[in-house]
Amino acid sequence: MNNLKYISAIRNGDFTGLPIAGSSTAVNMTGNWKFFRPLLKPKKAPCFEACPLHIGISDYIKEFAAGNHLAALEILRLSNPMPAITGRVCPNFCQSACNRTDFDEALQIGNLERALGDFGLDHPHPGNDKDENKTAAIIGSGPAGLAAAIFLTRAGVKVTIFEQNTAPGGLLRYGIPAYRLPRPILDQEIDNIIESYKIELKCNHRIESAQLKKLTAEYDVLIAAPGLSRSSIPAQWPDIPKIKGALDLLAAISRNETIPGQNFVIIGGGNAALDTARSLKRLGKTVKIIYRRTRAEMPAYPDEIMEALEEGLQIQEEVVVAKVAGTGDALNLDLHHSRKDGKQITAGDFLETITCDFLIAATGQESGTDFKDYSPELLPAGDFAHGAASVAEALASGRKAAESALEKFGLLADYPVSNQTTEESAPITCTQLHLNYYVKKPAGKTPQLEAAARNKNFSEVNLSLTLDQLADEAERCFHCGSCTTCGICWFFCPDVAIAINHDSHEAESPILFDYDHCKGCGQCAEVCPRGVIEMEEDL
Amino acid sequence: MTKNHFTNDTNWQITNAEFMESGHMACPGCGASLSMRHVLKVLGPETIVVMPACCWAIIAGGQPTTALATPLLHTPFAVAAAAASGVRQALTAQKKENIQVLAWAGDGGTFDIGLQGISGAAERHEDMIYICYDNEAYMNTGIQQSSATPHGAWTTTTPGGKDFKYAKKDILAIIKAHDPGYLASATIAYPEDFYAKIEKAKAARGFRFIHLLAACPSGWKIDSQNSLEVTRLAVESGVFPLLELNDSGNIEKTYEPENPISVKDYLAAQGRFRKVSEKETELWQSEIDRNSSRNTS
Ligand SMILES: Cc1cc2nc3c(=O)[nH]c(=O)nc-3n(C[C@H](O)[C@H](O)[C@H](O)COP(=O)(O)OP(=O)(O)OC[C@H]3O[C@@H](n4cnc5c(N)ncnc54)[C@H](O)[C@@H]3O)c2cc1C
Ligand SMILES: Cc1ncc(C[n+]2csc(CCOP(=O)(O)OP(=O)(O)O)c2C)c(N)n1
Ligand code: SF4
Ligand code: SF4
Ligand SMILES: [Mg+2]
Numbered sequence: 100m101n102n103l104k105y106i107s108a109i110r111n112g113d114f115t116g117l118p119i120a121g122s123s124t125a126v127n128m129t130g131n132w133k134f135f136r137p138l139l140k141p142k143k144a145p146c147f148e149a150c151p152l153h154i155g156i157s158d159y160i161k162e163f164a165a166g167n168h169l170a171a172l173e174i175l176r177l178s179n180p181m182p183a184i185t186g187r188v189c190p191n192f193c194q195s196a197c198n199r200t201d202f203d204e205a206l207q208i209g210n211l212e213r214a215l216g217d218f219g220l221d222h223p224h225p226g227n228d229k230d231e232n233k234t235a236a237i238i239g240s241g242p243a244g245l246a247a248a249i250f251l252t253r254a255g256v257k258v259t260i261f262e263q264n265t266a267p268g269g270l271l272r273y274g275i276p277a278y279r280l281p282r283p284i285l286d287q288e289i290d291n292i293i294e295s296y297k298i299e300l301k302c303n304h305r306i307e308s309a310q311l312k313k314l315t316a317e318y319d320v321l322i323a324a325p326g327l328s329r330s331s332i333p334a335q336w337p338d339i340p341k342i343k344g345a346l347d348l349l350a351a352i353s354r355n356e357t358i359p360g361q362n363f364v365i366i367g368g369g370n371a372a373l374d375t376a377r378s379l380k381r382l383g384k385t386v387k388i389i390y391r392r393t394r395a396e397m398p399a400y401p402d403e404i405m406e407a408l409e410e411g412l413q414i415q416e417e418v419v420v421a422k423v424a425g426t427g428d429a430l431n432l433d434l435h436h437s438r439k440d441g442k443q444i445t446a447g448d449f450l451e452t453i454t455c456d457f458l459i460a461a462t463g464q465e466s467g468t469d470f471k472d473y474s475p476e477l478l479p480a481g482d483f484a485h486g487a488a489s490v491a492e493a494l495a496s497g498r499k500a501a502e503s504a505l506e507k508f509g510l511l512a513d514y515p516v517s518n519q520t521t522e523e524s525a526p527i528t529c530t531q532l533h534l535n536y537y538v539k540k541p542a543g544k545t546p547q548l549e550a551a552a553r554n555k556n557f558s559e560v561n562l563s564l565t566l567d568q569l570a571d572e573a574e575r576c577f578h579c580g581s582c583t584t585c586g587i588c589w590f591f592c593p594d595v596a597i598a599i600n601h602d603s604h605e606a607e608s609p610i611l612f613d614y615d616h617c618k619g620c621g622q623c624a625e626v627c628p629r630g631v632i633e634m635e636e637d638l
Numbered sequence: 639m640t641k642n643h644f645t646n647d648t649n650w651q652i653t654n655a656e657f658m659e660s661g662h663m664a665c666p667g668c669g670a671s672l673s674m675r676h677v678l679k680v681l682g683p684e685t686i687v688v689m690p691a692c693c694w695a696i697i698a699g700g701q702p703t704t705a706l707a708t709p710l711l712h713t714p715f716a717v718a719a720a721a722a723s724g725v726r727q728a729l730t731a732q733k734k735e736n737i738q739v740l741a742w743a744g745d746g747g748t749f750d751i752g753l754q755g756i757s758g759a760a761e762r763h764e765d766m767i768y769i770c771y772d773n774e775a776y777m778n779t780g781i782q783q784s785s786a787t788p789h790g791a792w793t794t795t796t797p798g799g800k801d802f803k804y805a806k807k808d809i810l811a812i813i814k815a816h817d818p819g820y821l822a823s824a825t826i827a828y829p830e831d832f833y834a835k836i837e838k839a840k841a842a843r844g845f846r847f848i849h850l851l852a853a854c855p856s857g858w859k860i861d862s863q864n865s866l867e868v869t870r871l872a873v874e875s876g877v878f879p880l881l882e883l884n885d886s887g888n889i890e891k892t893y894e895p896e897n898p899i900s901v902k903d904y905l906a907a908q909g910r911f912r913k914v915s916e917k918e919t920e921l922w923q924s925e926i927d928r929n930s931s932r933n934t935s
Contacts, residue, residue, distance in 0.1 A: 120699065120701055120703055122702055122703050122704075123659045124659055124660070124661035124698075124699040124704065124705040125659050126661060127662075129660070129661050129662070129663075535870060536829075590652065591672065591826075591866060593666075593667065593668055593671040595656050595659060613660060615660075616661055618665075618667075618862075619862075620666035620855075620862040621666075621861075622863055622865065622866055624863065625866065
């Protein structure tokens with residue numbers, strides 16, 4: 100009898116009172132069960148933290164991987180206005196800090212930056228038509244001076260650069276050799292900057308300290324970025340033309356001057372020593388580097404040391420030149436074993452006497468100005484301000500000087516320039532990531548000119564990879580501490596309580612937690628590869 | 639369809655459509671509820687689920703609610719396969735061959751009380767997918783041991799740990815003896831493998847059987863956030879190898895851990911194995927080393 104009742108009820112579409120479930124469990128507020136709730140907590144990536152410019156690396160790589168190269172370039176240029184240059188010469192502080200190192204191999208950030216930089220060579224920077232009625236004079240057109248100029252003109256300040264040399268670039272042009280930074284690239288990158296930002300560049304204009312007063316009166320702000328463009332020559336060496344500073348020689352080579360002499364001995368272990376040696380080798384000279392410590396202790400970039408050795412460069416380690424004597428055309432050098440005296444290295448036992456045509460000092464850099472005494476009048480930047488460092492640090496320092504100037508002008512709020520985060524938190528480490536769902540993949544390394552072909556000319560050693568060739572490399576980025584809307588949390592939520600907002604704009608959260616149903620199991624926080632989800636006590 | 643970004647090598651697709659809804663009654667971190675969610679994503683709405691008494695019968699919600707967007711038939715404990723056979727016959731009579739019948743049962747309802755019905759359905763090659771979500775005990779009634787409970791495991795009926803003389807029943811070998819249409823073991827901790835197997839089961843016909851390992855935080859004495867990780871360790875240690883019946887009639891592994899871990903590490907991750915001695919751990923390890931294609935968990 101009951102059965103008949105059911106059949107007629109079903110026929111009438113009236114399910115009340117029947118053992119058939121017709122509504123969703125979504126009416127159950129299972130969110131009340133939880134003790135912890137998941138929250139999206141983005142964190143700093145180590146690459147961002149390590150980069151002196153604090154480039155939004157993960158952000159531009161997201162665009163790169165999505166094939167939006169122009170958008171990627173724009174993000175990159177926000178903090179680094181010359182990626183075609185840094186992509187070649189920067190020691191890649193970011194890469195050394197990359198979390199992917201602990202998984203397989205560091206992301207080749209330098210290669211991505213370089214390819215984007217090359218792509219940008221014929222893309223003007225967004226210009227600036229604003230005029231805030233302020234003027235700045237900048238001494239020096241090295242990376243520090245140029246960066247200061249760029250960040251000031253972006254804020255509507257009118258900028259004039261005074262450069263003593265015939266062409267801009269500082270050590271980029273007269274220090275770093277063309278086989279590491281081809282001149283057409285350097286020229287295009289700097290021309291693009293000068294034109295896009297309408298910077299007034301006055302070459303062949305050396306500023307003497309006596310002029311500083313006048314400049315401070317004429318301009319609203321004065322920034323000094325004259326670099327450290329002279330090699331210091333050890334005081335105990337005789338003052339003769341057969342002894343030269345490495346930077347003078349590199350500058351002469353850059354100007355395509357004829358270099359006399361055949362036999363060269365270079366003292367030092369930094370980039371200047373190696374660049375001079377490798378350049379001279381390319382000019383067919385016989386070269387030997389003498390360094391007072393071991394090769395492992397050389398301050399030059401490891402890649403450069405390796406390349407130099409591949410090219411057959413001789414490095415004599417733990418040896419000092421104790422005496423230099425000139426005999427007519429040649430120099431006699433007394434070599435002694437190094438002796439460690441605490442931190443000092445002194446001459447130990449005699450080793451041998453060798454002869455050479457020229458002795459090159461690459462043991463340190465000094466300033467060619469006496470601006471230091473006038474510091475109250477000017478904002479110092481670059482190597483001049485912080486000592487010999489790197490291009491990225493010079494750029495960051497130039498940007499910092501621009502920031503100080505803008506602050507003085509009251510313009511900083513309108514034109515924030517720095518990318519430094521205010522929070523002090525440590526960057527996310529590899530142990531905070533969850534990499535079970537990642538596969539190991541070989542890194543997209545730069546192909547190199549074979550060693551045998553290198554010594555013949557100044558062709559670039561590191562060859563280019565195209566944007567397309569680097570698509571896979573861009574995909575390798577973990578995006579440490581930043582949600583990519585990958586959906587892994589969504590996938591593993593047993594309560595269907597996570598929604599991914601694939602088209603989220605900056606302001607909106609890319610992840611939406613349904614706290615009405617989330618039971619707080621914490622699996623999303625455990626699987627998120629990027630360590631972005633944290634569980635917080637639910638009160 | 640969204641692109642899967644788990645690994646950039648694959649392009650398997652996961653639908654955004656959900657056929658299991660929020661507000662279900664599973665404990666936080668339940669592996670069985672997550673497994674159902676994804677099985678239904680593959681099988682789709684043209685599915686009738688048949689379910690005996692088990693945790694899932696509760697998870698699915700009390701009258702008048704249901705967590706499933708598909709029809710769901712509750713059956714007595716022993717008869718999932720038999721009831722599913724009946725549903726299949728009814729569909730066949732209506733020429734609705736396209737509709738999948740999914741029998742979904744726990745380990746108790748499969749390894750123990752339901753086994754005769756499964757054997758009958760398998761023998762008749764009934765056209766259904768039978769999935770056993772194995773949480774390794776009778777969880778719904780308060781964690782009593784089943785013949786799927788691994789030796790060494792604490793349950794309320796094995797307070798000192800299940801005796802090592804009782805091995806976990808080799809369910810795949812039992813079903814294999816019935817010449818099934820498809821046969822595999824899987825876990826949602828390995829999503830690609832899991833999806834591939836459910837897809838294959840869906841495409842095949844006849845009696846298809848999948849053995850899913852599904853973590854139970856309260857029964858295994860683990861924290862809810864670790865339920866996936868522990869399941870992963872079961873596979874990485876070889877305790878629960880991911881298997882499939884291949885075309886030449888052999889059960890083979892579909893996944894080989896790159897850096898296998900020891901069974902010791904798997905046991906250490908869970909409270910239920912606290913009383914397993916060192917000697918027993920060694921014994922277990924040697925079982926795995928001897929026969930790497932048999933689920934001992
Ligand atoms: C050989 C060598 C290789 C290097 N390789 C690398 C590398 O691979 N990667 C890297 O990151 N860094 C490298 N560096 C370091 C890097 O080049 C410098 O840290 C960086 O160029 C400093 O920038 P800057 O703008 O402070 O100074 P500079 O680049 O030295 O520029 C200063 C400019 O100011 C001009 N100037 C000076 N005095 C006056 C004046 N009174 N009036 C007008 N103009 C003046 C100079 O002519 C020059 O153009 C290298 C350095 C050397 C020496
Ligand atoms: C004939 C019969 N005996 C006992 C029960 C009580 N009972 C309901 S669920 C269950 C345990 C089910 O265990 P399992 O199949 O492993 O599923 P789980 O609850 O672990 O998910 C038992 C014993 C029942 N419903 N019917
Ligand atoms: S993986 Fe990507 S985000 Fe993480 S440190 Fe490396 S480059 Fe930065
Ligand atoms: S798992 Fe993926 S989608 Fe979810 S929070 Fe992490 S990065 Fe974002
Ligand atoms: Mg069970």
